[in-house]
Amino acid sequence: MPESFIYLDNNATTTLLPEVADAMGEVMVLPYGNPSSPHSIGEGTRGLIEEARKHVAELINAEPEHLLFTSCGSEANNQVILSGLNTSGLNRVVTSSVEHSSVKNLCENLESKGITVEFLPVDSTGLIDLEELEESLKLNKAFVSIQWVNNETGVIQAVGEIAAICRKYNCLFHTDAAQALGKINIDIDSFKPDYLTITAHKINGPQGVGAIYAKNVDSLSPLIISGTEEFGKRGGTENLLGIIGFGKACEIRKRDYNKSILKMAEYRDIFEGIILKALPELKLNGSTIKRVCNTTNIEFPGVDGRAMMGQLDNLDIICSQTSACLSQIPEPSFVLIAMGLDVEAAFSSLRFSFSSLNTLEEAEQAAEKVIEVYKKIKSLFNY
Ligand SMILES: Cc1ncc(COP(=O)(O)O)c(C=O)c1O
CATH class of the missing domain: 3.40.640.10 (Type I PLP-dependent aspartate aminotransferase-like (Major domain))
Structure with a gap:
């Protein structure tokens, strides 16, 4: 670790x-x-x-x-x-x-x-x-x-x-x-x-x-x-x-309920905002109105989410693609497929979820790393 x-x-x-x-x-x-x-x-x-x-x-x-x-x-x-x-x-x-x-x-x-x-x-x-x-x-x-x-x-x-x-x-x-x-x-x-x-x-x-x-x-x-x-x-x-x-x-x-949910929402929104500002071509999966305070699920078109997850892990940013209990199965998220995404889009998506222990600096740093990794993988494949 x-x-x-x-x-x-x-x-x-x-x-x-x-x-x-x-x-x-x-x-x-x-x-x-x-x-x-x-x-x-x-x-x-x-x-x-x-x-x-x-x-x-x-x-x-x-x-x-x-x-x-x-x-x-x-x-x-x-x-x-x-x-x-x-x-x-x-x-x-x-x-x-x-x-x-x-x-x-x-x-x-x-x-x-x-x-x-x-x-x-x-x-x-x-x-x-x-x-x-x-x-x-x-x-x-x-x-x-x-x-x-x-x-x-x-x-x-x-x-x-x-x-x-x-x-x-x-x-x-x-x-x-x-x-x-x-x-x-x-x-x-x-x-x-x-x-x-x-x-x-x-x-x-x-x-x-x-x-x-x-x-x-x-x-x-x-x-x-x-x-x-x-x-x-x-x-x-x-x-x-x-x-x-x-x-x-x-x-x-x-x-600490109010403090916790405000904090999670603030950091999730800052994280998401930095990424979407730099990469407006990305898509958010799922309702952003009826959505809990800590989660964002982002589609990175044309990039394999598993490759991104691995690269981010190398940079000590930990995220996931599907739920932990299904992560060992090499199948796309059935949740995203049920929402109408195709297999490629589902595999291009990553889930980032915050807790009350995260900090503002972490949200900002992680967002910059996500942008860096996405751009790097994209450039490798000349998309
Ligand atoms: C929506 C939902 N239901 C049930 C569970 C199962 O909980 P547990 O890991 O305690 O078995 C989880 C855990 O990931 C979950 O996210």
Whole structure:
């Protein structure tokens, strides 16, 4: 790993905040018991988990008893969709064509097992058509799972309106809010989804811990069957350190919310502005109006994004092309393809995502390097 680098891949994961690491470190050296144990040491550990649950709940304005911890956002998405089908007895899922692979691949797997899945298309800005959703639900009831914020483009779906449509047709609604947490003011009460899923490592919390909000916790069925942990809905001894870190990261984001999102938006906009001023031929992928504060996805026409990414990496600028979990597959982004880009344009695109730990200098320096690398590669191939 280089000693110093500019990290602009925060939609893949973020660096732990020092305060989060401290909170985890403090707990690490405690003589902690199993949170399910009925003795005082176990109760002490359980108290720490409940404190963390309260902080996570507060960031999304939910009641703590509606939140349960999982090992990650992917597990949360899997459990919610499988539970939703189980509880409702439905055999139909409506989702979008730009979901994270933990929803997309699960839905494809369900399809192969005889569940009907409708993957709603998106337009060139990355948004689903609400009328199309309504038409679909009018015809047949379904379990609906639509992400809040796209991990590659930062495009924000209209979850408030989607939830209302689902209620109108008596359909259960889940939103994957992994990329919305801490970047959008999530207020469960304002749109009342049936389920919402989040993960800690997108807001400078630890990797390997996620959570499910469920309006009706009893409607969840466990993926891991064991004892009474997490209301009997998620077996296995809890990831205490991860949960402590998640709670701390949420507490800090709630405290610093306005400052954090303004900072991310400012640096993303400065970065984008410098690049587009120097290279007006570049295109931004996805809506720039309905877009989360930290992400930009840029198409560099005629240049292979993977080559650019490698060159930037050599200059200690870290960015990405698709989500981390798909980066090992030599295929173009299915999200960009769903938005109508051709294969070449998709391969020519790069995602840059900021966190509250980035600085103004980093945004400016990274933008200059991006311009330099793009011009260099272009000149090599005499475009
Ligand atoms: C939109 C979205 N959903 C779900 C996940 C999965 O979260 P986790 O990495 O905790 O499994 C991610 C992570 O990249 C994501 O971006």
